Amino acid sequence: MLETDLGTVLARRGISRRQLVKFCSGVLATLAMPERYLAQTVQAVSKAKKPVLVWVQFQDCAGCSESMLRSSHPDVADVVLDLLSWEYHEVIMAGSGESANRTLDRVVKEDKGKYIAVVEGAIPTADGGVYCTVGGRSALEIAETVCRNAAATIAVGACAFDGGLVRSKPNPTGALGVQEAVPGIKVINMAGCPHNPANTAAVLVHYLTFNDLPALDQYNRPLFAYGRIIHDQCERRAHYDAGRYVTEWGDEGHRKGWCLYKMGCKGPAATFNCPVVQWNDHTSWPIRAGHGCIACASPRFWDHMSPFYDRLPSVPGFGVEVTAGEIGLGLTVATVAGVTAHGLIQMIKPAPKPPAEPPSEPRKEA
Amino acid sequence: MARLVIDPVTRIEGHLRIEAQVDGGKVSDAWSSGTMFRGIELILQGRDPREAWIWTQRICGVCTMVHALASVRAVEDALQIDVPDNARIVRNLIAGSQMVQDHVIHFYHLHALDWVDVTSALKADPAKTSQIAQSISDYEKSSTTYFRGIQQRVKGVVDSGQLSLFTSGYWGHPAYQLPPEVNLLAVAHYLEALAWQKDFIRIHAVLGGKNPHPQTFLVGGMTTAMDPNEPFAVINPERITFLRDLVKGARKFVEQVYIPDVLAIAPLYKDWFSRGEGLGNFLSYGDYSSGNEKDPNTFLFPRGAVFGRDLSTVHPVDPAKITEFVSHSWYEYSSGDNDGKHPYQGETNPKYTGPKPPYDHLDVDKKYSWLKAPRYDGKPMEVGPLARMVVGYAAGQKDIRELVDGVLKKLNAPPTVLFSTLGRIAARALESLLMARKLESWVEELDSNLAHGKVQIFNPIRWDPGTWPATATGFGWHEAPRGSLGHWVDINGKSIKNYQAVVPTTWNAGPRDAQSQRGAYEASLLTTPVADPARPLEILRTIHSFDPCLACAVHVIDAKGRNYSLPKAV
Numbered sequence: 064m065l066e067t068d069l070g071t072v073l074a075r076r077g078i079s080r081r082q083l084v085k086f087c088s089g090v091l092a093t094l095a096m097p098e099r100y101l102a103q104t105v106q107a108v109s110k111a112k113k114p115v116l117v118w119v120q121f122q123d124c125a126g127c128s129e130s131m132l133r134s135s136h137p138d139v140a141d142v143v144l145d146l147l148s149w150e151y152h153e154v155i156m157a158g159s160g161e162s163a164n165r166t167l168d169r170v171v172k173e174d175k176g177k178y179i180a181v182v183e184g185a186i187p188t189a190d191g192g193v194y195c196t197v198g199g200r201s202a203l204e205i206a207e208t209v210c211r212n213a214a215a216t217i218a219v220g221a222c223a224f225d226g227g228l229v230r231s232k233p234n235p236t237g238a239l240g241v242q243e244a245v246p247g248i249k250v251i252n253m254a255g256c257p258h259n260p261a262n263t264a265a266v267l268v269h270y271l272t273f274n275d276l277p278a279l280d281q282y283n284r285p286l287f288a289y290g291r292i293i294h295d296q297c298e299r300r301a302h303y304d305a306g307r308y309v310t311e312w313g314d315e316g317h318r319k320g321w322c323l324y325k326m327g328c329k330g331p332a333a334t335f336n337c338p339v340v341q342w343n344d345h346t347s348w349p350i351r352a353g354h355g356c357i358a359c360a361s362p363r364f365w366d367h368m369s370p371f372y373d374r375l376p377s378v379p380g381f382g383v384e385v386t387a388g389e390i391g392l393g394l395t396v397a398t399v400a401g402v403t404a405h406g407l408i409q410m411i412k413p414a415p416k417p418p419a420e421p422p423s424e425p426r427k428e429a
Numbered sequence: 430m431a432r433l434v435i436d437p438v439t440r441i442e443g444h445l446r447i448e449a450q451v452d453g454g455k456v457s458d459a460w461s462s463g464t465m466f467r468g469i470e471l472i473l474q475g476r477d478p479r480e481a482w483i484w485t486q487r488i489c490g491v492c493t494m495v496h497a498l499a500s501v502r503a504v505e506d507a508l509q510i511d512v513p514d515n516a517r518i519v520r521n522l523i524a525g526s527q528m529v530q531d532h533v534i535h536f537y538h539l540h541a542l543d544w545v546d547v548t549s550a551l552k553a554d555p556a557k558t559s560q561i562a563q564s565i566s567d568y569e570k571s572s573t574t575y576f577r578g579i580q581q582r583v584k585g586v587v588d589s590g591q592l593s594l595f596t597s598g599y600w601g602h603p604a605y606q607l608p609p610e611v612n613l614l615a616v617a618h619y620l621e622a623l624a625w626q627k628d629f630i631r632i633h634a635v636l637g638g639k640n641p642h643p644q645t646f647l648v649g650g651m652t653t654a655m656d657p658n659e660p661f662a663v664i665n666p667e668r669i670t671f672l673r674d675l676v677k678g679a680r681k682f683v684e685q686v687y688i689p690d691v692l693a694i695a696p697l698y699k700d701w702f703s704r705g706e707g708l709g710n711f712l713s714y715g716d717y718s719s720g721n722e723k724d725p726n727t728f729l730f731p732r733g734a735v736f737g738r739d740l741s742t743v744h745p746v747d748p749a750k751i752t753e754f755v756s757h758s759w760y761e762y763s764s765g766d767n768d769g770k771h772p773y774q775g776e777t778n779p780k781y782t783g784p785k786p787p788y789d790h791l792d793v794d795k796k797y798s799w800l801k802a803p804r805y806d807g808k809p810m811e812v813g814p815l816a817r818m819v820v821g822y823a824a825g826q827k828d829i830r831e832l833v834d835g836v837l838k839k840l841n842a843p844p845t846v847l848f849s850t851l852g853r854i855a856a857r858a859l860e861s862l863l864m865a866r867k868l869e870s871w872v873e874e875l876d877s878n879l880a881h882g883k884v885q886i887f888n889p890i891r892w893d894p895g896t897w898p899a900t901a902t903g904f905g906w907h908e909a910p911r912g913s914l915g916h917w918v919d920i921n922g923k924s925i926k927n928y929q930a931v932v933p934t935t936w937n938a939g940p941r942d943a944q945s946q947r948g949a950y951e952a953s954l955l956t957t958p959v960a961d962p963a964r965p966l967e968i969l970r971t972i973h974s975f976d977p978c979l980a981c982a983v984h985v986i987d988a989k990g991r992n993y994s995l996p997k998a999v
Contacts, residue, residue: 126490158597235468320661342639352638353652
């Protein structure tokens with residue numbers, strides 16, 4: 064059925080024009096895009112024929128699926144029923160077995176080059192793919208088919224990004240992230256453990272509006288979400304600058320919300336918009352809840368950022384000159400460089416009150 | 430006919446494959462296979478046991494936090510750490526809210542579509558749905574206008590020809606028996622529950638920083654610092670008020686939506702009170718302490734085992750009687766594959782011997798799953814909400830008795846109906862109610878401690894690895910939403926030497942053992958009718974009634990044939 068009149072389409076979906084504009088406005092805010100794109104966004108998300116999305120899962124924990132279900136802006140039901148035709152997603156789809164497999168095959172064939180693929184979980188490449196099969200087919204074979212025929216692939220979570228925990232030493236199953244397992248595809252990485260649904264929803268809307276992905280860093284992560292250091296955005300930053308640290312869990316500093324650097328926080332070496340977007344409808348985030356950041360959106364964080372309770376060996380702000388590249392910041396995109404430069408200057412500047420003791424070396428296992 | 434294959438089984442966590450022999454319209458035999466392996470066992474070796482919970486939590490993101498809790502308990506057991514009362518309360522709140530939220534999601538989003546025909550809701554008279562809704566509950570969203578709006582929304586989706594999540598459903602299947610009006614009610618609550626679950630789980634954001642994968646556990650306590658006078662304390666009077674609102678909302682949703690829906694739908698499917706019975710053996714480790722976490726006498730859910738559906742005797746649980754078999758699993762044991770090994774002597778040496786993908790059928794006579802086969806005293810056991818309710822009922826736990834007897838009276842049925850597909854659904858709903866009520870009392874306990882200046886949240890005695898013994902072993906148990914979960918840890922030279930997890934879905938979804946005894950899924954499918962093998966809805970009903978979680982179930986941690994002492998008394 065063809066319905067091109069916006070009003071009819073909206074009414075059919077039970078959405079008032081006011082609700083739609085409000086929703087699009089929220090999405091633009093997450094993307095840090097000017098309001099002048101509002102009309103275009105509203106028009107794009109109210110197309111009569113909804114774009115098709117398939118969500119495949121491999122070596123995963125389904126935490127990224129669950130995270131998507133927590134999407135508040137836009138509301139999860141709006142995303143899966145109204146914004147897109149969400150036709151394959153094992154965790155929540157209606158049909159099983161043959162019925163599910165047929166649906167995926169049909170989308171790949173009939174919507175070739177037009178559908179959006181989402182991948183959750185790592186892809187095992189050792190021993191002929193026996194460590195993950197769906198419907199008797201290996202994860203790698205499915206990923207090859209689904210991602211190569213998609214308009215674009217969104218890799219959600221640390222495992223789909225770079226293999227995540229599954230790929231940590233000694234990587235028993237030869238696990239890889241999507242862009243390495245299926246090289247050459249158009250991919251955007253929504254790193255994090257799990258991904259933040261606010262960011263992923265924003266990417267989906269951006270894609271629907273502009274038919275393209277937002278600006279990416281060298282790891283193919285969108286700059287709007289991964290372009291800033293957590294430490295620079297942290298609500299406990301003033302305590303760091305003043306040399307006020309938590310030194311034991313539950314101590315006075317911990318009760319007062321002081322800096323968690325000495326408890327192993329990786330915020331100074333990690334980028335993500337956790338402090339800004341937060342989690343679960345902007346309710347909180349790990350540092351507010353009293354635990355250090357584990358840098359879950361950083362490349363290979365499980366191996367590179369653990370032991371998680373060890374202090375960072377050298378932290379920006381202690382007079383140690385670090386370049387953005389060293390901590391995974393993409394400064395190559397000119398439009399964002401200006402924004403980031405301010406953060407970088409803040410970072411390199413010596414802290415007003417250096418801490419009493421220098422950072423210790425990371426503890427080595429006995 | 431050839432063996433029927435369901436792969437992927439959807440609306441579960443993880444990768445589950447069911448193969449079933451169907452003869453004369455009924456299942457005559459069944460095989461349950463987990464088709465994904467990650468090897469987290471090998472990955473954990475040599476790492477800091479204080480952060481093991483961060484890693485093990487990623488075993489599963491649906492039952493998020495349960496492996497974090499079992500992990501910190503195991504390490505605390507090994508290092509002999511008692512946690513402060515506030516840590517017990519916060520852990521109960523995090524785990525209890527996980528249970529309620531997870532059960533609601535299971536009922537509406539993972540299970541309901543086995544019983545509810547979405548397309549039939551279009552034929553409903555919204556006025557009649559409104560009457561039904563108002564006759565079973567005080568929930569305020571019950572007007573004709575409200576249900577008409579829901580119907581319009583569904584109609585919009587169906588008319589567009591793009592059914593999204595509902596694309597692949599078995600709509601019109603003869604096994605769907607609800608009248609259109611009840612289908613409309615259920616579809617409305619599918620959408621309400623979708624909105625509710627994300628609002629309620631903000632409790633994990635407050636107490637855990639985020640959900641999934643909250644980040645506030647510590648070996649020795651929690652990071653949720655408490656202070657009655659500090660605006661930035663994780664728990665202060667303002668946050669208590671928020672928590673109180675959240676748990677009240679949960680209780681309301683369970684009391685006014687979830688329970689009435691289960692009670693309205695179940696009698697319309699009463700055949701399923703005698704289908705999917707399964708093993709009849711039930712195991713519960715027990716959990717949710719009101720005092721000392723290590724004392725089972727303080728547990729909300731009692732510890733015990735029931736055999737052969739005999740409600741007259743609750744057997745004590747002896748940790749030494751837990752063993753795992755790999756006779757039909759893609760692993761090998763150094764002592765031979767017909768051996769059964771206690772977790773402290775466990776081995777996880779993956780060795781795939783199945784067909785090369787792509788394949789049509791598994792070699793079900795040989796090895797056919799990445800899951801091991803756990804046994805208690807040599808017997809296969811069912812774990813989960815039904816096991817907790819059965820053990821609690823048999824043990825005479827007052828709250829559980831009242832709830833179960835109340836429902837049986839309403840349904841005019843004897844306790845034997847519990848041993849069924851619908852019994853599992855009812856048990857899950859009842860424990861959600863029990864837990865939703867309990868959450869409020871824990872918020873009040875926390876508030877009382879805060880008001881009295883009792884703010885300790887962490888026991889620092891063993892944080893410094895310099896205080897640890899050269900070697901230590903311990904185990905931690907938790908009653909997760911899907912059942913009894915245990916982690917066993919061996920610490921050597923300040924790092925993890927071995928770590929073993931025996932997980933609820935491994936108990937339920939595991940394959941046959943050395944004696945060819947079927948696991949719980951396999952046993953429960955026997956004699957299940959299958960009207961249309963191309964659309965095996967009936968098999969899904971019983972499998973889903975267990976709420977499968979396969980990422981959890983695939984054996985996690987390696988222990989390469991080392992010898993350990995048997996566990997200390999719990």
